[in-house]
Amino acid sequence: MIRQSKKWHISFLFWSSLLLIFWIHYWFIQPMRGETADVTQSVQQAQQYYQQGQFLQAISLLENLLATSEGIEQATIQCYLAASYRESGQLNKAIKNWKAALEIYRNQNCQSLQPQLIAVLVDLGQTHNALGQFRQAIPLLEEAIKLAENNQELKTQAIAWDILGTSHTLSGDYDKAIKVYETSLKLFEQLNHPDLMTITLNNLSNTFSQRQLKYLAEAQAAQLEEDETQAEHFTSLAQQDRQMALATATQAEETSRNQNSLSAVRARLQLMKLNPNLDYRASVSSILEQLPNSRRKVYELINLAGLMKESEAIKILEKGIGIAHQLGDLRTASFALGALGRVYEQKKQYDLALKFTHQAQLAAGQISAPDSQYRWQWQAGRIYRATGRREEAKVAYRQAIASLQSIRGDIAVANQNLQLDFRDEVEPVYRQLLEILLDGGTSSEIELAIQIFEGLQLSELQNFFGDDCVEIIDAIKQPQVILAKTNTVVIHSIILKNQSYLILQLSNGTNKSYPINISQSQLQKKILKWRNELEDISSYRYIDLSKELYKLLIQPIENELELVQPNNLVFVNDGLFRNVPIGALYDGQKFLLEKYPLSVSLGLNFITQTQSSGQWRSLTFGLTVAVPPFDSLPNVAxxxxxxxxxxxxxxxxxxxxxxxxxxxxxxxxxxxxxxxxTHGRFGGNAESAFLQAFDRQISLAELENLLDSSQKPIELLTLSACQTAAGNDRATLGLAGVAVRSGVKSTLGTLWFVNDQATVELITDFYRYLEQGMSKTEALRKAQLSQIATPGSHPSIWASFVLVGNWL
Known part of the structure; x- marks a missing residue:
């Protein structure tokens, strides 16, 4: 069998099982009102084209009719057109037509037109889902459900509930999705409609599977942090969801056993995925052979091909390509062609792989589908790279990133709880291009690598917060000028699969890259172990790793730093590097922060202009008492x-x-x-982050809104008793991101919880130095140096504090 990656399953999920067949022919069985004989004849001809799968011919005829229609007749033709565009894979055009129809039906405000209005809402929501635009879909579907309930349309309610479940699944809100699917399933059971029951059971099984993966990811993060209780808890939840996914998939297969339908195909494929001992490939092939050609059939053929031997997969995909071309569906054709290119890529038959990948690109480009296009640009980049065509690979990867940036809003909100899409389908594009650029890269390629890396940081931040809103207020327009003016050196740490790098961005505009001579897995293990040892105030075990990591990371660039003698070092860190205090690296005599003032940043494009006049004024809130489940903080007073x-x-x-x-x-x-x-925690996603107030927890989104409500941008936000999840490489994105998004210039935070008398002294010294006119980074350094000079000092106290953002 060919290797079917997780991304293929997710990409085609909604095509093969989430679209409900009930609505496909709805518009072509509705009578039109007041039409002329010519219009009636033309509509009947369009209906014949549609039923024969000749969607382009139907579209051509209906576009001509639209020009001369008005009122309800125009709304109905808009719906005919939308259905035809959807079936030909032109989803954005379908949405445009349905929106036009929706406006007409709303303006009519006629009770007799309620069924049409509801149908438009459902179809529009369904099509937004197909593009991953669940935020647009949810209010449309909720309105449709309410109207269907008022009109006592039970079947329509059930269908709308199912599609709403899809919206919540796409959003990563699996708990809500499961409840919604269960509501839909109960209604279909009342209606005794086994085909639609099968569709909902398929969707429910898939959602249990996705929630299982979420729990497994959380269990793994807990294990990295050595929290066995939480690890066992999430592992148990994952096991329960796997059992539920299997039971639901089994029920779907049993319900569809006497059906020859696409939902029956999906049920068998889903059950095979969950139980590899089962083999329904023959029955799936037989059912698909009997079904009429449609784009959903093509997507199921693609899914089936992923389970077959390469020779059989090629035949199945060639058949799917033929059907897609026959339907005039370029979008579906692009996926089938791309899948065929992927098979040949895995076979290392690169000429054929490139041929079909280019055809997939062309098909996606003809309908302006960047969500499809970037996959084939990425695939072409991998093929060029595998064949040693470095320059062509660079071009293909950059094209893929440009396509991704054009749809980054949809990517940002997709599955942010688990971030499967981002981890599997977005992040690798950036990192693979970085590998190419930094492997013996020229100065211009190193400069480009910095831009690509900061683009990755932006995409991660958007994905973490679940939206694409990262507006940088008062951003520094020429950061290199600031570097020169302040004699600042920026150090980018980039963790890649085969070879990690440090990039030195000097104040004179020179960029230099240095390989880190250790594997990715070994480096990450050492970073995590070092973080745990730094937190342990009872031990000095951290010293060995502080020395080892200094030798690995700083020693290669030490001569350059000594030559430049920078006034500031700004680290733009990657992955788990974000979760450790770089200043605690130790050369055997001095810590790094004893040599240079240090700060961290998400990138120079995230740095904002400081507006401080030296007149500081604080708003201070604190908790000294215990607020369950947290203990008291006696030193806060x-x-x-x-x-x-x-x-x-x-x-x-x-x-x-x-x-x-x-x-x-x-x-x-x-x-x-x-x-x-106060107590606070920053985990691997925005939903898990919070600050504890006396009356309740304040979510990250609420904190962002609070800070953003200030009449003027806040110069400094200090969070003095927070903790970031050591094992999650995105934990500090919340700490850094909330400031960037709310316009706060700098954040002083703690990587791990510490609150004792030494903390009070450090905070006091920091503000005293700040009040004396020092920069934030120098003030923090002086305060930390005072602690280092104290007998019995330990980095568990002073190293926890990090300055994020503007260092001036």
Whole structure:
């Protein structure tokens, strides 16, 4: 069998099992009102074309009719057109026509037109789902359900509920999706409609499978953090979901046993995926052979090909390509051609692989489908790279990234809880191009690598927050000028599969790359172990790894740094490097931060202009009492007192630290510093991050909105008692990203929880140095140096604090 990657299953999922057949022919069985004889004849001809799968001919005829129609007649033709465009794979045009019809039906405000209005809402929502645009789909489907309930249309309700379940599945809200699918299933059972029951059971099984993967990812993260209780908890949940997925898939297969339908095909393929001991390939092939040609049939042929030996897969895909061309469906043809190119790529028959990959690109390009196009540009890049055609590979990868950027809003919101799509289908495109550019790269290629890496950082940030809204307020327009003016060196750490790199971006505009001579897996293990040892205040085991990692990371660039003597080092870190304090690297005599002021950044494109006039004023909130499940923070009283004494401003503790009061104070007055001394946690996604107020937890989205509500951008946000998940390489994206998104210039945060008298001293020193006119990064360094000089000092106290954002 050919190797069928996870991405193929996800990509074709909604095509093969989520679209409901009930609506496919809806519009072509609806009578038109008040049409002329000529119009009736033309519509009947279009109907014949549609039923014969000649969608382009139907579209041509209907476009001519549309020009001379108006009112309800025009709305109905718009719907005919939308259905034809959808069946030919032109989904954006289908959406445009359905929106036009929807506007007409809404304006009519006629009860007798309610069935048509509901149908448009469902079809429109369904098509948005097919493009991954679940946010647009959800309100349309919820409106359709409400109208269908009012009109007592039980079947329509059930269908709309099912498609709404798809929307929630695409959003990564699997809990809600499962509840919605179960509602749909109950209605279909009442209707005794086994074919539609099968579709919903297929969808339900798939959602259990996806939630299982989410739980497994969370279990793995807990294991990395040595949290066995949480690891066992999520492993148990994953096992339960696997059992539910298998049971539901079995029920779907049993329900569809006497059906010759695409839902029966999907049921068997889903069950085979869950139970490899079963083999339904022969029955699937037989059913597909009997079914009329359609784009859904082509997608199931693609799925079937993924389970076959290469020679059989090629024949199946060639058949699918023929059907897609016969239908005039370029979108579906692009997927079938691309899948065939992938088979030949795996066979290392690169000439044929490139031939079909280029044909897939052409088909996707003809209908402006970047979500399909980027896959084949990426595939072409891999083939060029495998055949040693480096320059052509670079061009193909850059084209793929450009296509990805054009659809990044949809990527950002897709499955952000699990980030399967991003991990499997987006991130590798960037990283594979970085591998090419940095393997003996020229100076111009190194400069391009920096741009690509920062593009990856942006995509990760968008995916973490689940949207594409990362507007940088007052961004530095010429960062290289700032580097030169402040004598700052930027160090990019890039972790790649075969060879990781450091890129030195000097203040004079020179860029140099240095390979890190260790495998990715070994490097990540050492980073995670070092982080755990740094946190252990009872031990000095961290010293060995501090030395080893210094030798590995800093020693190769040490001569360059000594030559330049930078005033600041700014690290733009990748992966688990984000979760460790680089300043704690140790050369045997000094820590790195004893040599240079350090800060971290998501990239120079994320740096904003500082507007500080040296007049600091703080808004300080803190918790000293225990708020279950968190213990008390007795040192917060002194910490917050010192902050207010040094900077002035307002201070609120305990029962005055409520969400509403924090919101009120930020909105009411201009504060240059917001200091929050409370428990907080930043995990692998935005939903798991929070700060603890006295009355409740404040989510990351709420914190962002609070900070954004300030009359002027906040100069510094300090979070003095937070913790980031050590084993998750995205945990600090929340810490850095919330500041970027809300316009905060810099964030001082902690990588792990620490709150004792030494913390109070460090915070006090930092603000005192800041008040004296030092830059933020120099103020932090001086405060940390004071702690290092203290007898018995340990990096578990001082190394936890990191400055993110503008270092000035």
């Amino acid at each position: 002194q910490e917050t007192h010192e902050v207010q004494t040094i900077l002035g401003g307002s201070r609120y503790l305990n029962n005055d630290f409520t969400f509403n009061n924090l919101q009120k104070q930020i909105r009411k007055k201009n504060y240059s510093v917001v200091h929050l001394a």
